[in-house]
Amino acid sequence: MDKYLYFPIEVGTRELLSRFLTACIAAEQGFKVLIGYQYTLLEHAPILPIGIYFSKGTNAVSLKNLEMVKAQGHAVVVCEEENFFRGLRDNPIVITHDNIFDVCDLYLAVSPDEKNYLISRFGASIPVVCCGNARSDILRPDFRAIFDQEVKNIRSLFGNHILINTNFGILNNGMPNNSPQKIFETWLKIGVFASQLSLDQKTQVFKDYMRFEKSNMDFITQLLVRLAAEDCSVLIRPHPVEEASTWESQVRSLNKENISVVSDGNHIPAILASKLIVHTACTTGVEALLLGAPTLCLGTLQNSPAESYHMARQFNDVAYSVDEAERLILEHLAGGQSLVKNRNHYISRLPNSLSSWEPEPLAAEMISKQFFKLHESYNFVDTASQPAARKLQIIQESEAYKAESYMQKKFGLEKDFFTNHLQHFQTALKRFETTNVSQISDSVFMISNYEK
Template sequence: MTYLFLPVEVKVRELDAKMLLAYYAAQEGFRVVIGEQTAVERAALELPQGIFFAKGYPDRYRSRVVKKMKAKGHRLIELDEEGLIMSDRNHYLEDRMNKSSTKQFDQIYCWGTDQKELIESHIPNQELILTGNPRFDLLKEKFRPLYKQRVKSIQTSYGSFILLNTRFSIYNPKKKNNQNEHEQYDYMKQLFQHFIKLTEAIAREIPYQTIIIRPHPSENLHTYQKRFESYDNIVIAPFGNVIDWILASQVIIHNGCTTGLEAFLLNKPSITYMPIEDDRYDVFLPNQFSEKATTIDSVLDAIQNIETIHPTRKQHNILDHYVASWSAGQAYEKIINALKQLNVQPKQSSSSNTLQIKKSKKAKYRFSRLSEEDLKQFFKKINQIEKKSSSFQIKPLGQDVYEITLR
């Protein structure tokens, strides 16, 4: 059996997709190690040679990972979680596709044609495979049953609500780090203040409607909690998978957030609030899949008329260019087919029975606990969808990291 190492950095964003890939990879005979990013990296240095599935990193961190995994003898592949939406394409290439580290990868998987062509222009001879991302497999009708129970629970708890997603970590970071020196700081400060005023206006003008705010994982929650503590109809909810929240909502509001595209793929109406615009910092892709509003009044009007928001042919054409495997096939299938081409011949190493891997303490806010039961329940639901009765051996290797094989 070939080891496949699947690190997860941001649990609420990446875990379900990695569990989906783990399910089907185990079906194909892979021995999958999945869990918190640093814990999986540590496990990969203790276990036999296999395939390390990098999730994309800034260059300094990426270079360290590449060096360690290459020294261990692993084959290296990557599907960059940040490869779909890039606010600065030149910076993306310099920081996340640095030539020296990129050339160490055996394969790089691409979200869509746009990312593939961009990387090709930067590194012409790199092996790039158009796969799409399993995160978007999960948005298809086939996998909606995965979310049914959780969506119902959210709707029972909060009733009808507007979902407001933010991305202001440059201005409102979890940890202060001289962020005011960032080139986007003033832009994000203005946008943040506009969103605060918008939220308060919706709360006043539509008092019967609950507003759920989901801050970016890197943002400071207390900023929102303190600002809106006097509003009974505003809730800060940083927990749970965003797909659950989108499906449970009436409409979502964002600016340049991936959830705008995810809502489109889930057939949920969305509004992109753009009270200020700057070509240097506006995020093109997700804004193309939402109703554009530039004033508070236009947002309120769009909320009252969400039934008139419908997909256009232009949006579908853009989708085909940026997102592979949406119209045909599944990303996880294309990835597993590519993995098989690597033909890894593992050497013997220490037994996984003796491992007691620990994750980094710094990972706490990005990755809460992962239990064996979480994995079992997810696989059980996929079995129901696939009408199978597959049984998996799930072996803990330490804190929040597990080895999965098909029985």
């Protein structure tokens, strides 16, 4: 029996490269791994060969989809990408659905903190193991050469610049007709609020997040005015979910050539190319720490519950005023060490929040071992009315993917992405010489080993 894994992708720039690394390692263990746009893989679950479906989400929408996947005979493994360096204890945004373990055969936790949180919530008998997240693998020194050319290109365009990463998915959402009210309704629908909260309490939590975003947007706006007057280059990189034109308009209003907006490409080379990373409690602050990049977190609402749930500020120096931020930035650009001297202290805090940082094995390695172990022990039962009809075939692309340019931008990949990065993996790890990439549809690719 061939062994199949299915890796649905939501945000290409966030999880695609780490999933590809995991797929390459799983292919060494004999798996055929289909990696692609989440709804294209989901729609074909009833006809694809039974295997292990790896979900990046655990909310109500994910639960409903996984119930269908499970009913088609597939095993289900989950992780929660949104829990990557997010405070979980006493957080009113829980994301993981109360019934996720009704369909989940294995939960891959990013850290001891996440595992302990899940056990405290669901009980000690749940199938959960700590594997880390392969997103952190890509940040290790061995892999940084992957981004050398992109880093060189960015530096040639912007010189020694400051990178400001924004993350305002509520107030500056780039999805068509996605107002804050619609986002709140979506949050209610997918069940991200703690179930014991009343509607009024959920409303207040959401309003707190809006206040948090508004204060941070104002902070960055004021900081940009200050930096526009300085002799430094500033690059603004909006989150993939944001509307980039908002920031482009703001930059035009400043009428200063030293400030630019770039919304395309992977965030890792953008971090590596910069002189300093500035952010508002974004996960990129932790990724910058792991990449060895100097980082400054902007903090505005010190008493805001929303700010306390973002763990990035526990791993970065924080400026709580525009004056302080401007001073720290200019001191750093002048050669000051205040934003780098605490790096070892922050790194020492990692073990409870991330299971797979150096010198531990790659998270992708540990995750692949769990897939192999589950496949060996799982009792697959093909529930299809015609099991013989299940076979790997050319997949018809999801209508949602074909119709939405926004979705294509979020996902955004071509076969060249895989072939180029496979070469980088081969160089970095001295393995994967027999790994093959084949295209199944516009958004779905298969990773396997050549037949011997």
